[in-house]
Amino acid sequence: MFRKIENPKDLVTIVVDGRELEVDATASVAAALLGAGMATVRRSVVTDQPRGPYCLMGICFECLVTIDGVQNRQACMVPVRDGMTISSQRGARTTQGGGR
Amino acid sequence: MTLTIIRNADDLSARYDIAIVGAGPAGMAAATECARLGLAVVVFDENAEAGGQIYRAIERNTRAGRPYLGSDYGRGAGLWAAFCATAASHVPSAAVWSLEQQGEGAAALAELRVSVAGRSRIVLARRVVLATGATERPMPVRGWTLPGVMSVGAAQIALKASALLPEGPVVLTGSGPLLYLYADQVLAAGGTIDAILETTPRRNWLRAAPHVFSFLASPYAWKGLGLMLRVRRAVRVFRAVTALEITGKDRADGVTFMAGGKTVSLPARSVFLHQGVIPHANLANAAGCALAWNDRQKCFAPVVDGEGRSTRPAIFIAGDGNGIAGAVVAEFDGRIAGIAAGLEVLGAGSSEASRRFVRLRKRALRGRAFIDLAYQPALSFRAPAAGDVVACRCEEVSVGAIREAAALGVAGPNQLKTMLRCGMGPCQGRMCAATVTELLADAQQRHPADVGTYRLRPPIKPVPLCEIAALPHTSEAVYAVTGGHSGH
Amino acid sequence: MRTLPDQEIVVVGGGLVGAAVAWGLARKGLAPLVLDGEDLSHRASRANFALVWVQGKGVGAPHYARWTIAAARRWPSFAADLLETSGIDVGLRQRGGFTFALAGSEMAMWTEEVGCVAEALGEDAPDHAVLDHAETARMVPAIGRDVVGAIYSPLDGDVNSLRLFRALHVGMLNLGAAYRPHSDVTEIVPKAGGFLLTGAWGEVLAGRVVLAAGNGNTRLAPMVGLSAPTLQSKGQILVTEKCAPFFPYTSTTLRQTDEGGVMIGDSQEADTSSIATDQDISSVLASRAVRTFPQLAAVNVLRSWSGFRVKTPDGLPIYECSSTHPGACLVMCHSGVTLAPNHAELVADAIVSRDTTLAGGLFPGGRFHVPQD
Numbered sequence: 001m002f003r004k005i006e007n008p009k010d011l012v013t014i015v016v017d018g019r020e021l022e023v024d025a026t027a028s029v030a031a032a033l034l035g036a037g038m039a040t041v042r043r044s045v046v047t048d049q050p051r052g053p054y055c056l057m058g059i060c061f062e063c064l065v066t067i068d069g070v071q072n073r074q075a076c077m078v079p080v081r082d083g084m085t086i087s088s089q090r091g092a093r094t095t096q097g098g099g100r
Numbered sequence: 101m102t103l104t105i106i107r108n109a110d111d112l113s114a115r116y117d118i119a120i121v122g123a124g125p126a127g128m129a130a131a132t133e134c135a136r137l138g139l140a141v142v143v144f145d146e147n148a149e150a151g152g153q154i155y156r157a158i159e160r161n162t163r164a165g166r167p168y169l170g171s172d173y174g175r176g177a178g179l180w181a182a183f184c185a186t187a188a189s190h191v192p193s194a195a196v197w198s199l200e201q202q203g204e205g206a207a208a209l210a211e212l213r214v215s216v217a218g219r220s221r222i223v224l225a226r227r228v229v230l231a232t233g234a235t236e237r238p239m240p241v242r243g244w245t246l247p248g249v250m251s252v253g254a255a256q257i258a259l260k261a262s263a264l265l266p267e268g269p270v271v272l273t274g275s276g277p278l279l280y281l282y283a284d285q286v287l288a289a290g291g292t293i294d295a296i297l298e299t300t301p302r303r304n305w306l307r308a309a310p311h312v313f314s315f316l317a318s319p320y321a322w323k324g325l326g327l328m329l330r331v332r333r334a335v336r337v338f339r340a341v342t343a344l345e346i347t348g349k350d351r352a353d354g355v356t357f358m359a360g361g362k363t364v365s366l367p368a369r370s371v372f373l374h375q376g377v378i379p380h381a382n383l384a385n386a387a388g389c390a391l392a393w394n395d396r397q398k399c400f401a402p403v404v405d406g407e408g409r410s411t412r413p414a415i416f417i418a419g420d421g422n423g424i425a426g427a428v429v430a431e432f433d434g435r436i437a438g439i440a441a442g443l444e445v446l447g448a449g450s451s452e453a454s455r456r457f458v459r460l461r462k463r464a465l466r467g468r469a470f471i472d473l474a475y476q477p478a479l480s481f482r483a484p485a486a487g488d489v490v491a492c493r494c495e496e497v498s499v500g501a502i503r504e505a506a507a508l509g510v511a512g513p514n515q516l517k518t519m520l521r522c523g524m525g526p527c528q529g530r531m532c533a534a535t536v537t538e539l540l541a542d543a544q545q546r547h548p549a550d551v552g553t554y555r556l557r558p559p560i561k562p563v564p565l566c567e568i569a570a571l572p573h574t575s576e577a578v579y580a581v582t583g584g585h586s587g588h
Numbered sequence: 589m590r591t592l593p594d595q596e597i598v599v600v601g602g603g604l605v606g607a608a609v610a611w612g613l614a615r616k617g618l619a620p621l622v623l624d625g626e627d628l629s630h631r632a633s634r635a636n637f638a639l640v641w642v643q644g645k646g647v648g649a650p651h652y653a654r655w656t657i658a659a660a661r662r663w664p665s666f667a668a669d670l671l672e673t674s675g676i677d678v679g680l681r682q683r684g685g686f687t688f689a690l691a692g693s694e695m696a697m698w699t700e701e702v703g704c705v706a707e708a709l710g711e712d713a714p715d716h717a718v719l720d721h722a723e724t725a726r727m728v729p730a731i732g733r734d735v736v737g738a739i740y741s742p743l744d745g746d747v748n749s750l751r752l753f754r755a756l757h758v759g760m761l762n763l764g765a766a767y768r769p770h771s772d773v774t775e776i777v778p779k780a781g782g783f784l785l786t787g788a789w790g791e792v793l794a795g796r797v798v799l800a801a802g803n804g805n806t807r808l809a810p811m812v813g814l815s816a817p818t819l820q821s822k823g824q825i826l827v828t829e830k831c832a833p834f835f836p837y838t839s840t841t842l843r844q845t846d847e848g849g850v851m852i853g854d855s856q857e858a859d860t861s862s863i864a865t866d867q868d869i870s871s872v873l874a875s876r877a878v879r880t881f882p883q884l885a886a887v888n889v890l891r892s893w894s895g896f897r898v899k900t901p902d903g904l905p906i907y908e909c910s911s912t913h914p915g916a917c918l919v920m921c922h923s924g925v926t927l928a929p930n931h932a933e934l935v936a937d938a939i940v941s942r943d944t945t946l947a948g949g950l951f952p953g954g955r956f957h958v959p960q961d
Contacts, residue, residue, distance in 0.1 A: 001267055001370050002258055004263055004264060005263050005264075005291075026262070028262075031258055034264060035262065044245075049496070050247050051245060052247030052351075053254065054249070054251060055251055056254035056257040056258060057147075057153055057253065057257060058146055058147075059235050059380070059527065060493065060527055060531050061527040
């Protein structure tokens with residue numbers, strides 16, 4: 001849904017649903033996913049509909065993903081880090097694991 | 101002097117003279133003025149970088165590097181530089197999730213609970229300045245939850261913070277100057293906008309007309325007209341659009357709407373919605389600050405006096421968070437509130453500098469009434485008729501369900517929550533509160549001011565149980581939970 | 589001032605108690621008008637914990653224990669009737685409930701309470717088991733080390749209280765009741781063999797009146813020769829984001845709703861009239877929740893919530909018809925969820941048949957009168 005118009009100065013590697021991606025080191029997780037062509041990051045809790053980032057400013061809670069094992073994090077509010085592992089979510093979170 | 105950056109809860113002091121929430125124009129300006137008064141100032145901001153949304157990524161963007169962002173964006177650089185030169189503390193990626201006032205009057209204290217890097221702390225401040233800015237007014241249309249649909253503000257954040265241009269076909273729709281500003285930036289950066297669908301009702305211009313002279317005297321006018329002409333030369337624009345819906349199964353693939361008496365369908369992979377901004381007042385609301393309905397801006401805003409004092413004496417509110425007026429006004433508003441809060445801490449009187457900022461703010465407010473009225477979103481987009489449109493995106497509550505509850509006689513937005521779970525999800529009503537007020541008002545033929553809005557409670561951002569649990573347990577609180585039992 | 593058409597019977601209060609009574613009256617063919625307050629009126633119905641709870645209730649008051657047990661046994665058929673009249677499934681689950689103890693002293697207190705009730709009720713007592721940590725963990729493996737034990741009772745359960753509220757409202761309207769919000773009643777005056785009810789909204793003449801206004805009854809009851817004393821008691825709860833199911837039972841301090849959210853309670857403050865939540869209390873509630881279920885540590889809290897209990901001096905309900913003002917009666921209690929079937933069926937039926945002895949006459953408001961010298 002987006003393309004980059006600059007070549008980022010620094011890149012980091014993140015793993016998204018098992019796939020390695022080289023992304024701009026200054027990006028938020030949401031921006032990195034959008035830049036990589038991922039418009040959908042989860043399926044909704046109540047009716048299992050596809051959802052993706054909507055506001056990119058921490059308001060809408062549509063971009064909830066699991067980051068380094070912590071569920072329901074706002075992808076738009078978390079900067080990427082080298083080696084970060086991100087997974088998309090489906091339905092409600094589990095209560096297993098995921099301590100920050 | 102330089103700004104101290106705090107990235108760990110442990111590095112926070114237990115007490116500051118002034119705590120500021122938000123590091124956009126109002127927050128940075130307030131911090132700068134308070135620091136100038138020699139006070140101990142802390143600025144909490146949810147974002148990883150200062151600047152707020154308007155000056156997003158101001159720490160990294162240079163005029164030469166990203167010229168397409170325009171000259172108004174450049175104003176943020178000076179503001180940020182001044183903020184950096186203060187002795188204040190800036191806490192990025194910090195979520196203030198509770199604000200309570202202790203005591204009353206001049207002796208009142210603000211108690212903030214803030215989450216930083218996975219841990220929460222209690223911070224006390226003599227005065228707090230909320231500079232929490234604005235959020236985009238929700239624009240509930242059929243299909244707006246589909247991936248591929250974002251707000252225009254979000255698309256602009258992607259451009260400012262990450263140099264991302266939308267891929268087509270790209271459709272912008274809604275009402276307000278941001279549609280054209282963003283389109284102009286995209287075009288300047290070498291991107292394409294395929295269509296702009298303006299939903300602004302035609303009769304708005306008649307209602308705004310009495311304010312046109314004040315508008316023409318404002319800096320918005322000529323800049324805005326030039327920008328609009330540039331965009332209109334390059335982009336297909338449909339005016340007075342109604343019956344808009346976004347189509348697609350698992351992602352957006354098109355838009356369908358009425359314009360000029362005809363139904364039009366266009367392909368679209370990126371659809372960006374916007375119908376103005378409203379105060380982001382969740383923290384003020386949860387702190388018990390009174391709100392009032394602004395009928396020109398069609399939103400609730402905290403009640404403040406000319407210096408930003410809310411109805412809670414320890415809490416000041418500055419910038420768009422107390423009513424929408426844009427970045428320049430927000431900056432002066434922040435300076436005025438910062439000085440007023442700082443003088444209260446010092447027990448000092450009035451300030452000449454503040455009077456000057458009041459004059460500058462007044463000048464910067466010129467043209468605002470025209471913009472508010474000219475771009476006031478249509479009722480059909482604030483309170484949609486179509487029953488299947490999602491109003492509460494978290495709990496997935498439809499417009500139809502809300503209208504049915506309204507017909508049962510539900511007393512207001514808070515009873516509606518009980519009925520439908522509307523507003524009970526993780527966004528805590530940010531994405532549906534404005535819609536709910538207007539839907540109930542429309543369905544029950546009441547004034548939005550009487551309908552009211554959600555009464556919010558901490559935490560105003562989700563916080564893990566373990567962080568809350570790790571805060572001090574007062575003996576009164578322990579007694580209230582374990583000692584007060586008399587049966588269940 | 590606007591005057592509504594004269595009414596045969598008016599229910600003052602549209603919370604769980606008022607709506608249950610109105611639902612019951614309407615089901616028996618009456619057409620009650622429910623007068624309700626504002627969006628932000630103090631509403632215990634919005635802050636309840638949604639338990640259908642028997643365990644430990646009625647210490648020193650076996651008549652209350654029996655009344656509660658009767659309600660719990662009525663719940664399955666009542667839930668079916670609600671579904672039929674409203675189309676809404678209230679999510680009744682009577683799979684058993686726990687009272688978790690995090691200290692030996694708590695365990696001793698709960699054990700004594702259920703023991704007292706069991707002794708007083710004899711054969712009628714509901715089943716219960718006193719479990720140590722290992723026995724509790726066998727039933728609920730997720731409990732933390734700090735749980736020293738629990739009381740378990742198979743009759744306990746819960747409902748989705750939000751859907752219960754909606755089902756009562758939709759159901760009562762479908763059955764012929766009428767509902768009118770923004771109609772706080774400030775004055776009740778006997779008039780023309782009935783009652784004139786007045787508020788800022790106007791006035792209405794009612795043949796009969798049922799007071800179901802929660803703590804508001806304290807002010808209204810004396811206007812019709814009744815008494816409804818209450819004590820201040822504020823409770824607070826935390827609510828989390830939705831989680832996959834992890835706890836199939838229910839408990840007094842922590843339950844998972846059928847939508848997935850976890851409710852964590854509760855507290856009692858007797859010295860405040862502020863409806864705002866207290867974040868110091870949130871810390872203690874959160875801590876106890878994590879000690880009870882350590883796997884909840886990373887689960888996000890979405891809000892805190894508080895409400896004022898409808899608490900009489902002895903904590904028991906008041907059901908009474910006025911002897912000085914025939915046609916006026918009072919229905920109030922703390923446990924509006926548990927007792928809903930009794931209110932909708934037994935109490936409402938008595939009112940319909942003009943039986944002035946509500947709930948066997950065992951819960952009069954006059955019991956709090958201090959004898960005058």
